[in-house]
Each structure stands twice: as structure tokens, then as C-alpha cells.
Amino acid sequence: MTETFAGTEAVELAVVERSGFIESRHVGSAIVLDAGGDVIRTLGNTTAPIFPRSSMKPFQALAVLGSGVALSGPAAVLATASHAATPAHVSVVRGLLAQADLTDAALRCPSDWPLDSGARDDLIRNGVAKQPLYMNCSGKHASMLLACVQNGWPTESYLDPQHPLQLQIRDVVERLTGEKVTATGVDGCGAPVHAMSLSALARGIHRIATASESSPFALYRNAAVLRRAVLENGWAIDGPGRANTVVIERLGVFAKGGAEGVMIMAAPDGTTVALKMLDGSLRAATIVALALLADAGALQHADVDAVRPELDLTVHGGGEPVGSIRASYPGAH
Numbered sequence: 001m002t003e004t005f006a007g008t009e010a011v012e013l014a015v016v017e018r019s020g021f022i023e024s025r026h027v028g029s030a031i032v033l034d035a036g037g038d039v040i041r042t043l044g045n046t047t048a049p050i051f052p053r054s055s056m057k058p059f060q061a062l063a064v065l066g067s068g069v070a071l072s073g074p075a076a077v078l079a080t081a082s083h084a085a086t087p088a089h090v091s092v093v094r095g096l097l098a099q100a101d102l103t104d105a106a107l108r109c110p111s112d113w114p115l116d117s118g119a120r121d122d123l124i125r126n127g128v129a130k131q132p133l134y135m136n137c138s139g140k141h142a143s144m145l146l147a148c149v150q151n152g153w154p155t156e157s158y159l160d161p162q163h164p165l166q167l168q169i170r171d172v173v174e175r176l177t178g179e180k181v182t183a184t185g186v187d188g189c190g191a192p193v194h195a196m197s198l199s200a201l202a203r204g205i206h207r208i209a210t211a212s213e214s215s216p217f218a219l220y221r222n223a224a225v226l227r228r229a230v231l232e233n234g235w236a237i238d239g240p241g242r243a244n245t246v247v248i249e250r251l252g253v254f255a256k257g258g259a260e261g262v263m264i265m266a267a268p269d270g271t272t273v274a275l276k277m278l279d280g281s282l283r284a285a286t287i288v289a290l291a292l293l294a295d296a297g298a299l300q301h302a303d304v305d306a307v308r309p310e311l312d313l314t315v316h317g318g319g320e321p322v323g324s325i326r327a328s329y330p331g332a333h
Helices: 053-066 073-078 085-100 117-125 139-149 163-177 198-209 219-232 244-249 285-295 301-310
Strands: 010-016 021-033 037-043 184-186 192-194 252-258 263-265 272-277 313-318 320-327
Touching: 010 272, 010 313, 021 198, 021 285, 037 117, 053 139, 053 163, 053 198, 053 219, 053 252, 053 263, 073 085, 073 139, 073 192, 073 219, 073 272, 085 139, 117 198, 163 198, 163 219, 184 219, 198 219, 198 252, 198 263, 219 272, 244 252, 244 272, 244 285, 244 301, 263 285, 272 285, 285 301, 285 320
Parallel strands: none
Antiparallel strands: 010 021, 010 320, 021 037, 021 272, 184 192, 252 263, 263 272, 313 320
């Protein structure tokens, strides 16, 4: 059986402190690339395969753009988003489906409630059941369907690993990461997810983060368009007050979390972090990635400290703050 790195190959990345007592520890692996793409730090095993989960969405969105679908602004971001299904998000997803002359019945992602509590409560009050439209991956699925319609590919089987679009996604993954896919699974939304090392993931994201819209290569022009769309529309990739959106809007950092403790971030200068919490928890992933970028000199520690209160890192006891979640890797600030 193919598997990711073992606990003995991981390092402590974060701790949970309650009333001066270290209550829990998060172990995992991480890699940092400098602005030029060279490895400047590794923690734990960064060569073992992982499933990037939703941190793979930028590659999937680039395959859609590469298929000839012209997306920009919020529509491009929804193609790479794990959105909270606010009314604004849902409107963009419906717009993508309308472009394809399809209804949300064509979506093959599972039914779900919005991640945004207000949007979820409104649906429940109005007697609306959970639907694929509200699943956080519906924007990605809608963009995939649009690519199928525009290219004359079948829509019913768009999640099949041998479908032309999925083959194109695999090709984009391998081209940007420089690594052959070693295993393929089924993501939570039903789409194929490809295993890759943290090193490969970081390399691919760095190439997206440093791409130019004037590149002679369409893949890199599209990557630059996607990056700009995300940085200009941080609300669309996640949701108001949610971690990826906060990081994008407050620090100008390209960020995309993935289930099971995966996080990728790229600072404005291109310095890139990819990490995996081995226990699958995301609660410390954002602050660890930001701390690593700051330690690399790509962000100011003071700026990272300023956004901490917005990242749900406070530990409460009796309704009062009694501790926090913080980075604890060797040499952490």
C-alpha cells in the first residue's frame, strides 16, 4: 500500500497551550522555497507522497484555463476555491453553470451545507435542504463542466480519471511539479486527487506564484492570471473571516488550504511554503505557514502577529482566553 510519511519522520510544528500547560502537539513536515525556487528549509520528510486535497485546486483550475475557458476575476477564483457558499459565492457558481447552459443538476459533487454559518442558517430557516451547489468544491466542478461543454467532452463522466479533462489536469500537475504522479485517489468532492511530495507541491505552487502574464508559455500566462485573480478577490477563495481569505486580504499572500492538514502559501516575492500536519488537523496550519514565511524574511513578524487574532488561535476556558495555538518547530519565532 502506498502511504505518506510516518510519525517517526515528522517533526513538531505546533502546540496547543492551555493555562501554561502544553496540552497537545501537532507534528508534520514542511518545506520552504526562496523567491528563486531554491530549497532553504525542510522540516521532517518532504519527499514522501501526500494527497494535497484542495491545495491541488490551483492545478485543476489551470487545466480548465488551458482547455480554452477564459476565466478571470471571481470566476477564476471559484475554479480554485473551497468556498463558504455565501450568496456571492453561489451567484458566481451559478454564473459558471449558466455559461455552460447547464443547471446545478449537472454537478457531481456531494450535497452539503454552506461552510458560512449565516448562509447555512438562512437555508435552514427557508426549508432548503443541503445541495451540491453549496458544497465548497462546487465552483471547481462548475468550471470543469464549462470546460467539458466548450470542448465537446462528455459532462456525465467528467470525474472519471480517464476523462479528457482529468488527463489534462494530470498533465498540468506533472508539468508544474516536475514529478510523475505515483498514486491517484478520490477526493472528498469525488474528483481525482493525485499524490505528490511536499517538495513537488511547493515547486508547482512556486511556479504559479512567480509566473508572468507576458510569458511565452500559455500555462504560465494562465498561472499569472489565476494568481492575480486570487489576490484581488480573496473573499472568493474561502469566505469572510475565514483563514485563507484573511491571509490573502491582509498580507497579500497566495494561500490555499487542503483537507487533512495541508497548506500552501506563497508570499508576494514568491517565497513558498508547503506543509502537511500528520494528524490531519488544519487548526495550526495557517500560523505555521505564516511563521515559516516570516522566518524566511518574506513577511514581517509584526504583520503576522497583527493577523493572529483573526485566525481562531485562542484557547478558551470558562469562556475566557487561557492559552493559544502557536508554531513550535525548531527555531520558531
